[in-house]
Amino acid sequence: MGGWAAGRSDDMGRRGEERVWALLDALLESRSEPGLAARAATALGLPELGRYAVAALPAGGGAAPGVRTDTDGLRVLWRRREDREIAVVALGEREVSWLVALLGRWCPGPGGIGPVADGLAGLGTARRLADVALSTCPPGTTGIVRLEERLPAALVVSQPELSDRLLAGVFGPLLALDPADRALLVRTLEAWLECGGSAGRAAGLLYCHRNTVLNRLRRLERLTSRSLTRPRELIEMTLALDAFRLTVPQP
Structure with a gap:
C-alpha cells in the first residue's frame, strides 16, 4: 500500500511539473489564452511583469531541458524545442550584456538573444526574435549575439x-x-x-x-x-x- 501511494504521489508530481512547463511552452509559442501569463507566473514562481530575456541556442548547446539554474541570483529556465534549446531568464535589473557573458561561459555558441520582454506575456515575441538572431550567425561561427546588433542581417534572413x-x-x-x-x-x-x-x-x-x-x-x-x-x-x-x-x- 505504501509503495503504491508513493508511486502515485511521484506520478502526480510529474504530471504537476509537466503542467508547469506546458504553461511556459504556451507562452513561448505566443498562445492566446485568457489569464495565461498570470497562471504561468503562479506556477513558475515568477513575477508576471518584469524584465525577461529569451535566448536560442542549437540543440546540445546549453543545459538539460526543464532545469532551473540560479547563477549569481539570475534564474534561467531551459526548454528543448525541436532543434533549439531555449533559455528564459528573469533579468531583474541586470543588463542583457551580463546574460551574454553568462551564456558564453556555458557554451561557445552560436546563440541569439531577442529583445527584452516587459513581462511573461511577451516571451513569445522574444523567443521568435531570439530565433531570428540565432539565424544571423553564419555556419561555423561561435559567440552569443543580440538581435539589436544584427538588425540588417535579421532583415535578410527573415x-x-x-x-x-x-x-x-x-x-x-x-x-x-x-x-x-x-x-x-x-x-x-x-x-x-x-x-x-x-x-x-x-x-x-x-x-x-x-x-x-x-x-x-x-x-x-x-x-x-x-x-x-x-x-x-x-x-x-x-x-x-x-x-x-x-x-x-x-x-
Whole structure:
C-alpha cells in the first residue's frame, strides 16, 4: 500500500511539473489564452511583469531541458524545442550584456538573444526574435549575439526569397568567380567595412598594401556595377554581403 501511494504521489508530481512547463511552452509559442501569463507566473514562481530575456541556442548547446539554474541570483529556465534549446531568464535589473557573458561561459555558441520582454506575456515575441538572431550567425561561427546588433542581417534572413534576389542581383558576377578569388574580394570588403571604410586599416588586417585593398575594392565595384561611395549602393552591397555569408557555402 505504501509503495503504491508513493508511486502515485511521484506520478502526480510529474504530471504537476509537466503542467508547469506546458504553461511556459504556451507562452513561448505566443498562445492566446485568457489569464495565461498570470497562471504561468503562479506556477513558475515568477513575477508576471518584469524584465525577461529569451535566448536560442542549437540543440546540445546549453543545459538539460526543464532545469532551473540560479547563477549569481539570475534564474534561467531551459526548454528543448525541436532543434533549439531555449533559455528564459528573469533579468531583474541586470543588463542583457551580463546574460551574454553568462551564456558564453556555458557554451561557445552560436546563440541569439531577442529583445527584452516587459513581462511573461511577451516571451513569445522574444523567443521568435531570439530565433531570428540565432539565424544571423553564419555556419561555423561561435559567440552569443543580440538581435539589436544584427538588425540588417535579421532583415535578410527573415525574407529568404528577397534575400536570394538581392544576392543574385548584386553579387551575381562575383558568384561566378573562382571560389578562392571570390573569397579574397569578399574578405577585403569585410575588412574595409570593419575598419570603417579605411583602406589603410583594412590593409593592416589583411597583411597587404593599402593600394592592394583599393584595387580589390575597385574590382568589386566593377563586378557589381555599384559604387562604395554612394550610400544607397553601399547599403545594397552590405545587405548582399550578409546574404552571401548566410547562404553561400564558404571554401
